[in-house]
Amino acid sequence: MALEKEKNTADKLANAAVGNDDDDDDDDKQLLSEKERLAIAMEIQRRNRRTRKPRGKNKLPTPIFLLSLPKSGTTSTHKFFTCGLGNTYASANHWVQPIGKKQMRAGQCMYDNVQKGRNILKGCGNYQVYTDIGAVWNDRMSSTRSSSNCYYPSIHGLDAIYNDYPNATIMIVHRNSTDWAKSIFTWNNLAGRLSRCPGFPVTPYSPEDQTHDHLQEWIEFYDQHTLSIRKFARDHPSMTFVEAALEPDKTASRLKTLTGIDADCWKKCKPEVGCVETDAHGNELPMSNALQKVRQRLARSNLNFAPYQQGGPLFEAPSTSIAVNEMLNVPLPIFVLSLPRTSLHRIHSYFRCGFKETNNDAANVRYRTVVVNDRENYSEEIEAGRKMWKNKQAGLSLMHGIDMESILTDISSFWEQDGKSICYFPSLHDLEGLFDSAPSASFLLLTRDSVDWAKEIHNNANLMGRLSMACGGDGFPQSPYEPEDRTQDDIQEWVDFYDEHTEAIRTFAAERPSLTYIEINMDINTGDQLEEQIGITASCW
Numbered sequence: 001m002a003l004e005k006e007k008n009t010a011d012k013l014a015n016a017a018v019g020n021d022d023d024d025d026d027d028d029k030q031l032l033s034e035k036e037r038l039a040i041a042m043e044i045q046r047r048n049r050r051t052r053k054p055r056g057k058n059k060l061p062t063p064i065f066l067l068s069l070p071k072s073g074t075t076s077t078h079k080f081f082t083c084g085l086g087n088t089y090a091s092a093n094h095w096v097q098p099i100g101k102k103q104m105r106a107g108q109c110m111y112d113n114v115q116k117g118r119n120i121l122k123g124c125g126n127y128q129v130y131t132d133i134g135a136v137w138n139d140r141m142s143s144t145r146s147s148s149n150c151y152y153p154s155i156h157g158l159d160a161i162y163n164d165y166p167n168a169t170i171m172i173v174h175r176n177s178t179d180w181a182k183s184i185f186t187w188n189n190l191a192g193r194l195s196r197c198p199g200f201p202v203t204p205y206s207p208e209d210q211t212h213d214h215l216q217e218w219i220e221f222y223d224q225h226t227l228s229i230r231k232f233a234r235d236h237p238s239m240t241f242v243e244a245a246l247e248p249d250k251t252a253s254r255l256k257t258l259t260g261i262d263a264d265c266w267k268k269c270k271p272e273v274g275c276v277e278t279d280a281h282g283n284e285l286p287m288s289n290a291l292q293k294v295r296q297r298l299a300r301s302n303l304n305f306a307p308y309q310q311g312g313p314l315f316e317a318p319s320t321s322i323a324v325n326e327m328l329n330v331p332l333p334i335f336v337l338s339l340p341r342t343s344l345h346r347i348h349s350y351f352r353c354g355f356k357e358t359n360n361d362a363a364n365v366r367y368r369t370v371v372v373n374d375r376e377n378y379s380e381e382i383e384a385g386r387k388m389w390k391n392k393q394a395g396l397s398l399m400h401g402i403d404m405e406s407i408l409t410d411i412s413s414f415w416e417q418d419g420k421s422i423c424y425f426p427s428l429h430d431l432e433g434l435f436d437s438a439p440s441a442s443f444l445l446l447t448r449d450s451v452d453w454a455k456e457i458h459n460n461a462n463l464m465g466r467l468s469m470a471c472g473g474d475g476f477p478q479s480p481y482e483p484e485d486r487t488q489d490d491i492q493e494w495v496d497f498y499d500e501h502t503e504a505i506r507t508f509a510a511e512r513p514s515l516t517y518i519e520i521n522m523d524i525n526t527g528d529q530l531e532e533q534i535g536i537t538a539s540c541w
Contacts, residue, residue, distance in 0.1 A: 058085060058128075059260040061240050063121065064169040065161055066131040067154035067229055069222065070190065071183045073173040073246050074132035076267060081129040084261030091129035107135025110160075111151035120153075120160045136197055150197035154225065158232050166238045174226050175246040181218040182305065185210065185314065191218060210314040212306075329535035330442040330516045333399070334407040335434055337427035337505055338446040339498065340463060341456050343522060346541070347446060348409040354536030364406040385413025389424040392433060398426065399437040414470035423471035428501060431508045435515065442516040443509055444534075446526075450498040454491050458483060464494060 064081070068074055078093035085091065097103040109124040110133065124130075134152035153161055154172075161168065174180075184190040185207070191214070192205040201217040204210055233241035244254045252266035306313050336347055351365040388398040388411065402408075412425040426434050434441070457463040465481040472478035477493040480486050502519075509517035520529045527538030 057260050060169040060171075060242065060258070061167055062128040062169065063165060064129040064171055064242075065133065065153065065165075066129070066171045066173065067158075068132075068171075068173045069152075069154070069180070069225060070132060070134065070194075071180055071187060072175055073251075077171075077173055078129070078131040079267060080255060080261065080265045081131070081259075083265035084259065085128060090127065091131060092125055092127040092133075094132040094135070096125040096127065096130075105135040105137065106130055106133040107151040107153070108137055110153060110157060111135075114151075114157060114160050119164045120157065121164070136193055150194075152197065152199065154229060155199040158229075162236050162239065166236070167240075169240040169242060170229065170233060171242040171244075172226065172229050173244050173246060173251075174222075177219045177222040180222050181215050184218065185215065207315055208313070211311055212308050212314055213311055215314055329533060330444075330518065331440055332405045332407065332442070333403075333438050334442040334444055335411060335426070335438075336407075336409040336444045336446070337411075338444075339425075339427070339453070339501060340410075340412070340467075341453060341460065342446050342448055344410045344446075347444070350530065350536065350540045351407050351409065353540035354534075364403050365409070383413045383415075384408050384411040385424045385426065386415065388426060388430070388433070389413070389422065392430065397437040398430065398433045404438065414467070421470045423474050423476070425471070425475065427505060428475045431505065435508075435512055439512070439514045440516075442518065443505065445502065445505055445517075445519045446522055447502055447519060448522045450495045450502075453498050454494040457494065458486065458491055464491075 058081075066074060066077055068077070075093060078091050081091040092106055094106060095103050096106045096109055106124060110120050113120050113122050113124070121130075134150070134154065136150040151157065158170075161170070181191075184194070189205070189207060191203050191210070192207070194200045195203040195205065201214070201221050203214045203218070230241075230243070233239060242258050244251055244258065252263035255261065255266055256263040304315060306315055334351075336344060338344055338347075348365065355365060384402075387402065391398050391400045394400075412427070414421065414423040416422070424430075434443075454464075457467070462481075462483060464479055464486070465483065467476050468479045469481055477490070477497050479490040479493065506517075506519065509515050518533050520526060520533070527541030530536065530541055531538040
């Protein structure tokens with residue numbers, strides 16, 4: 001029968017999930033419905049198709065745990081193994097996605113298992129290699145150091161790895177410690193975020209409070225981290241230990257010797273821009289024009305290291321900023337009124353990039369949340385849609401307590417309260433309230449093909465089902481929660497809804513000339529259109 005082998009594998013996965021790990025096939029019970037078996041079987045088949053001819057033969061015992069700290073070649077190592085093993089799903093990098101389950105951070109998956117006394121990899125996917133397996137979560141919402149916010153197996157879980165996998169491979173790729181420390185201070189303030197995690201040096205979160213002494217602490221920490229893993233490997237000889245330094249003309253050949261995988265699988269990779277080709281000596285080969293623009297933009301920063309002075313500031317004071325009202329062609333606040341799955345996160349990144357390039361503080365470029373200061377000596381971070389809803393219930397302006405010079409890129413929200421669902425999308429439920437709170441504001445609407453949008457929310461994370469359950473009948477269409485129960489007529493309702501939402505905003509803005517209205521359809525010219533109408537360079541898109 002079609003997919004019967006994959007369906008049997010699905011049954012094994014389900015039995016393992018409930019603790020029935022007996023290897024005897026006869027003991028595998030069918031815990032899944034036939035629909036669930038078919039869905040998982042198709043996922044297994046899809047993953048099996050993502051295979052290529054292996055580039056060499058891995059000679060290391062698996063699983064392989066890469067214990068390098070972030071910004072130490074973790075992405076490059078992940079790509080190296082993916083290339084060498086010939087399967088996209090052979091290696092996990094930061095995220096894991098077990099078949100039939102939602103994606104989650106590898107570090108958080110391992111942390112949950114250790115807390116519950118389970119095998120450290122239970123439910124974390126059946127990968128051969130795990131790279132970038134540390135994780136910090138809730139880092140922007142918490143100012144305290146807490147083990148419930150982070151988990152780095154190289155610091156917190158070496159014993160757990162050994163106890164469950166005493167014959168596994170532990171691997172470390174490292175770089176010059178000074179270069180590493182400088183990179184984590186300038187890359188998305190990683191040093192400040194990691195400081196929330198026990199076992200890491202304590203550093204002020206704000207870059208202006210960071211000093212050269214803090215930088216030195218991280219340099220020493222990195223070196224000590226490498227030494228501690230070497231010592232652990234010596235004390236546990238049943239494990240295979242692999243170490244390689246990031247050196248332009250040596251890393252690839254070193255890894256080939258250690259792993260058996262072809263050296264040309266090694267490339268310089270960065271999470272932001274992907275991998276670039278290198279020659280035999282590790283020098284970068286010419287990049288495409290698009291990739292060059294991205295690399296140039298990422299290289300620019302208003303954080304420049306100050307001359308060394310013990311206890312002195314780590315960074316120079318930023319140069320004079322261009323005023324926000326001079327940088328933009330449109331007035332503030334800016335409300336992005338697009339529906340979910342219409343590049344809301346991307347437009348947020350576009351604005352933050354523009355602020356960074358002009359040395360402006362991007363704190364008021366908000367994605368989904370706002371920082372509220374509506375009472376003396378009080379502030380909180382809250383979802384923008386929820387705050388506006390609370391203001392409306394209290395008879396206040398929707399923008400009460402929110403900075404009027406904000407750029408709000410996702411102001412919708414739905415949540416549970418007192419046992420019932422609350423759904424609040426200002427672009428659908430309260431355009432008049434937005435106008436009353438800021439009659440000279442800018443409304444920005446990104447649009448896309450409505451059929452493509454409806455298909456995406458039908459297939460992607462079941463957003464259509466979740467919106468139907470929380471908001472159906474409250475301006476949104478009502479459709480069956482399960483994707484397989486929806487008909488083409490159900491999906492067409494969402495196509496029509498998207499078009500009607502767009503037309504309603506156009507009409508509303510046209511009738512209120514004090515508003516600035518910008519509508520941009522997403523295509524290959526989106527960046528140029530944004531630059532022309534908003535004023536921020538197209539390279540930020």
